[in-house]
Amino acid sequence: MQLDKQVAFHKTMGDPTRIKIVHLLSVGSLHVGAIAGKLGLTAPTISHHLNKLKECNLVYSRREKNTIYYFLNKKVLAHHSSVLERFTNQGEGKSEMSEKIMKEKQKVMNNFMEKNGRLKSIPAQQKKKLFLLEHMVDGLEVGTKYSEKEINEYIKQFHDDFATLRREFIIHQFMFRMNGIYEVNPREMWGSTPLYKQ
Amino acid sequence: MQLDKQVAFHKTMGDPTRIKIVHLLSVGSLHVGAIAGKLGLTAPTISHHLNKLKECNLVYSRREKNTIYYFLNKKVLAHHSSVLERFTNQGEGKSEMSEKIMKEKQKVMNNFMEKNGRLKSIPAQQKKKLFLLEHMVDGLEVGTKYSEKEINEYIKQFHDDFATLRREFIIHQFMFRMNGIYEVNPREMWGSTPLYKQ
């Protein structure tokens, strides 16, 4: 399973000595004794760590005469880097997204909004809902503090159920509330949906 | 220090429960009870893990009435992804590299090679040495098995000290040896120097 490998990788990297080893090997290959020397630890200890690194395919070794050189497997590192990155904009690539999304958003807008700008209804499907939330919050200014009353009035121009929508804004991080004062989050924080991740 | 944070991050991610939490939160925000339910664990346990995640800035929380929603901090994930990636082509970006490298390589070639194609000397500086090793190995075929004798003869056309050079080829992964038979590694494995990482 993908998940197990991911855990194993991070567990392996989650040790100061092993991270140091990876740093050292990222510059060039080294043998056990050399690593032990540089880190001030014994050979068995390094052997232990290299073994763990090997189990995750993070290093491989080649014997040269009596000494065994260890190499960093940079491909595997690159792989895990990309796995992490997929977390951040999970599902789809970014570059191809902009245009694709614009169309998708347009479609949702057409389906759920009256010509006068009000919502016909609040879509149940998360993605669609987020499109509409984004559209609505676009009319507010980042950096401005709004009272709850102001927010309610603002939302009412789109839909009568301002309480639900206000709550959605908060939950999906489009805005946040502090002591009854509302503020729009910067776009970079609209993180609940992958689509808007910058 | 950078290193400590890196270790802390991986240590935190190196736990199956926490990875699952990150997975869940990558889709959308959740409160403690919901996570506990989905994972079949108790609230205190989840609280414990969320706390660890918070210490690395991997999550943040917003209170909504009585329930506290947790959000994944995707920026931090992206950061660590890029840190990993820097391992793989440490030092420089890739795109700008090709042209820059070509020139650099050309310069090294001019300085260290005779007009007849033989090496004047073996440079001590790693980077330069790697350029020359690459050049030499370019004359061999990937997928072909060579005897040690053949390799020696081949190397001698560049330099008399074939033993040293042969050893360098191995150490820097340009080729590998098995039971006295030598073989050129595919280019993707020429990983000792960041320059040639694909």
Added chain:
DNA sequence: CATCTAATTAGATATATATCTAATTAAGAG
């Protein structure tokens, strides 16, 4: 075959931590 070198394995110890139950805190709602 005997010896030397470098690495690994075995075994011991100390530290860290994931999880649970029970107790406590924090905030809303009546």
Added chain:
DNA sequence: CTCTTAATTAGATATATATCTAATTAGATG
């Protein structure tokens, strides 16, 4: 102010693991 709900903190337990020294293995060399 009291009751309810959700979360955190405290404390206990069991498991995992980083490190060391000592013993063993694996190759290379003479």
